[in-house]
Amino acid sequence: MIPYKDFYKYYQTDFFKIQQIINKDALEKIDYWVEKFKDESESIDKNRVKQIIRSHIRITYLHCIDTLFELVFGLYPRNNKIQDINLPLIVGKNKDYFNKPRIEGLADKNEETIKELNEGITFGKQEVSLLQYIFYYQINQNIISDDKSLKDIRESLKPILDLLSIFAKDLADKSEYNSLKHALRVFPITGQFKLLDSDTKKEIAGIEFSNAHQYIQERKDDIKIVTKNFDSERDYRYTLIASKMIWNIINTRRLFFTKDSGFHSCYVYFFDENEFREYEESIIHKQKVELKLKKKNMP
Secondary structure, eight states: OOOHHHHHHHOOTTHHHHHHHHHHHHHHTHHHHHHHHHTTOSOOOHHHHHHHHHHHHHHHHHHHHHHHHHHHHHTSOBTTBOOTTTHHHHTTSOOHHHHHHHHHHHHTTOHHHHHHHHSEEEETTEEEEHHHHHHHTTOSTTTOOOHHHHHHHHHHHHHHHHHHHHHHHHHHSTHHHHHHHSGGGEEOOOSEEEEEOTTTOOEEEEEEGGGEEEEEEEOSSEEEEEEEEOOHHHHHHHHHHHHHHHHHHHHHHHHHHHOSSOGGGOOOOOOOGGGTHHHHHOOGGGOEEEEEEEGGGOO
């Protein structure tokens, strides 16, 4: 028998939220940690410690949204059957063949990928979109009579879809994620890169390398060295938002399957584009420098 009830009951929905709050606190108290590490090392560079913490904030965010997608795609119907009970087994398998094209589709806002999430799904006597089924499960007009909550659910679906697309863009190319998971494949660097207007000599764009990291990506014909800005505030905020989405997925099913309490006590999050619009208007996270080395020119 699949232990699905225990899976939902004991799942650590706030795992990444707590980790990220600790990371942010460490960044804000950088002087404390520099002093602490001096006891264990003859020399410690403050910028290096900052880069390490920022790397950890970044990898926590990427790990969080990777986990979110595991849950989302794990709940997609297979053979016309819903998968709530099988989810503990599905997330334990390597499913790149299933997940990867959907992550890429969300990143590109592919019509077929979006259509799949908006299609109706039937469970019991209910029919809702797959997207609503994933994030709000059994919450419907037959369970609650609060019209405002039902309206909030409907109005949350587009922001959720937009968020999934944003997360997918950040995760679609896993080179950065894989490099950060294995810290020795990420290179902290110093210095800066600037683009200047040829007439005014004013800076158009640039990267301060003390707030960036570098990683290597091998492709068919070349090797790409990517230097990318950290945007730790964006990573932090999106981790908290993605954690709310994980909470909705797990907690609605926990209440339904364990019968610990009724849906009248079910707490769920609603989503609004105003919660994240400013992070997409910023260009900090988009700034990067790519150096391509052709393999045929290499020794």
